[in-house]
Amino acid sequence: MAKKKQFAGKKTKLARLPLTQALTSQAEGGATLSPPRPSLSLLAPEPRTWDEVNAGRGGPLAAAFLFLVRELADLKLALQSFPGPDAAGHRIYLPDRVPPPAGIMQALHQARQSLQDLQSRLSHS
Amino acid sequence: MSHIVAIINQKGGTGKTTTTLNLGAALAYQGYRTLIVDLDPQGHTSIGIGIEPDVIAGSMADIFLIPKKRISEVAIPTYILGLDIVPAHIHLAQAAEQVYTRVFREAILANALKDVDYDFVLIDCPPSLGVLTTNCLYACDFIIIPCQISRYSLDGLADLLTTVETVKNVSMEDIFQEDMFRILLTMFDKRNSITNEYILGQLKPYREKTFTTIIMKNEALNQAQIAQKAIFDYEPRCPGSVDYSKLCLEFLEIWRKRNSLPAKRPSLRGCL
Numbered sequence: 282m283a284k285k286k287q288f289a290g291k292k293t294k295l296a297r298l299p300l301t302q303a304l305t306s307q308a309e310g311g312a313t314l315s316p317p318r319p320s321l322s323l324l325a326p327e328p329r330t331w332d333e334v335n336a337g338r339g340g341p342l343a344a345a346f347l348f349l350v351r352e353l354a355d356l357k358l359a360l361q362s363f364p365g366p367d368a369a370g371h372r373i374y375l376p377d378r379v380p381p382p383a384g385i386m387q388a389l390h391q392a393r394q395s396l397q398d399l400q401s402r403l404s405h406s
Numbered sequence: 407m408s409h410i411v412a413i414i415n416q417k418g419g420t421g422k423t424t425t426t427l428n429l430g431a432a433l434a435y436q437g438y439r440t441l442i443v444d445l446d447p448q449g450h451t452s453i454g455i456g457i458e459p460d461v462i463a464g465s466m467a468d469i470f471l472i473p474k475k476r477i478s479e480v481a482i483p484t485y486i487l488g489l490d491i492v493p494a495h496i497h498l499a500q501a502a503e504q505v506y507t508r509v510f511r512e513a514i515l516a517n518a519l520k521d522v523d524y525d526f527v528l529i530d531c532p533p534s535l536g537v538l539t540t541n542c543l544y545a546c547d548f549i550i551i552p553c554q555i556s557r558y559s560l561d562g563l564a565d566l567l568t569t570v571e572t573v574k575n576v577s578m579e580d581i582f583q584e585d586m587f588r589i590l591l592t593m594f595d596k597r598n599s600i601t602n603e604y605i606l607g608q609l610k611p612y613r614e615k616t617f618t619t620i621i622m623k624n625e626a627l628n629q630a631q632i633a634q635k636a637i638f639d640y641e642p643r644c645p646g647s648v649d650y651s652k653l654c655l656e657f658l659e660i661w662r663k664r665n666s667l668p669a670k671r672p673s674l675r676g677c678l
């Protein structure tokens with residue numbers, strides 16, 4: 282007998298679950314699941330976003346970091362036509378959440394290196 | 407408030423520990439302050455990240471034995487910047503037994519976690535649905551269910567959904583609609599086509615609750631545990647490393663949606 286045929290009629294615990302059956306019948310065009318109760322929000326939003334940092338609520342270190350990243354972004358735009366090796370290797374990555382102080386310090390260090398590289402490129406041109 | 411994620415499947419060997427450790431490391435490397443809570447008395451996550459349970463001062467057992475003990479008192483840093491862990495010790499099994507006499511015992515972990523200051527807390531569960539796992543389910547707001555491609559992993563999933571319904575006191579349909587869990591396929595081996603087809607067929611109703619990232623079978627993930635390192639530090643370019651990086655990004659995307667956070671800022675992202 283073909284191997285797969287021997288699976289026929291063998292129901293797993295998962296298949297017997299009422300939720301599985303409801304989902305299956307929904308997929309086949311049957312009744313849809315009822316919408317969740319609105320009060321059931323189990324995830325509260327986190328506070329520390331970049332917008333809050335922008336508004337000065339993330340502490341001075343985070344504000345300095347954001348300021349620096351923006352300044353460097355502007356500088357890069359201004360230098361786009363600048364000849365020389367590609368600066369892609371010196372990317373500064375702005376994570377979508379405010380990193381912990383240690384992470385910010387690391388990024389500031391990276392920014393300093395980028396500026397040093399820029400300085401040497403300018404002096405060689 | 408921290409985002410508390412349970413990594414559960416009461417079947418053993420489905421990739422819970424491997425997932426907790428590597429997702430935790432990936433989140434820390436992305437700049438998120440992350441805490442791993444090792445809730446398995448075997449302490450595999452603790453050992454896997456380089457902590458020897460026999461030489462540590464405090465552990466998860468203290469949380470269950472000493473009333474009002476805070477998580478921050480027993481969390482210790484790992485070798486990865488931004489990644490802390492509350493280690494497990496074999497005493498945890500006994501501590502959990504004693505807890506059976508305490509009133510409101512399923513809330514012990516949730517209470518201990520109340521004032522922690524991390525972006526993410528990942529809880530690695532033991533392979534059972536006992537008091538430790540109940541505590542974890544009570545405390546968490548999202549569940550990752552690692553499933554190997556085997557029939558009994560599916561049973562594990564079914565039992566877990568039933569348990570969540572009881573512990574969280576919500577209907578299973580609400581658990582589904584509220585986007586409270588994701589199934590993670592682990593140790594996937596393309597060569598096992600007959601089993602794969604069957605299991606994927608069984609999971610079809612849950613497709614939207616299954617991570618699109620699949621963790622392939624990759625021996626380096628096994629070896630990294632011996633080296634007591636996250637996969638990114640053991641073999642950064644191996645398939646396991648790529649899979650867990652992808653999982654981290656997909657996880658963050660879900661988290662953003664769950665919190666209705668605005669999309670990333672494209673004008674600043676990767677601009678330098």
Ligand SMILES: Nc1ncnc2c1ncn2[C@@H]1O[C@H](COP(=O)(O)OP(=O)(O)O)[C@@H](O)[C@H]1O
Pocket residue numbers: 417418419420421422423424425450533592593594621622623624625626627628629631646
């Ligand atoms: N994707 C994978 N490829 C190869 N081996 C893996 C993979 N994921 C986990 N393992 C190995 O399988 C075993 C069980 O995994 P583990 O994460 O400890 O499971 P659990 O915590 O659910 O019991 C471990 O030896 C682990 O190294």
Ligand SMILES: [Mg+2]
Pocket residue numbers: 422423424446450531
């Ligand atoms: Mg484990």
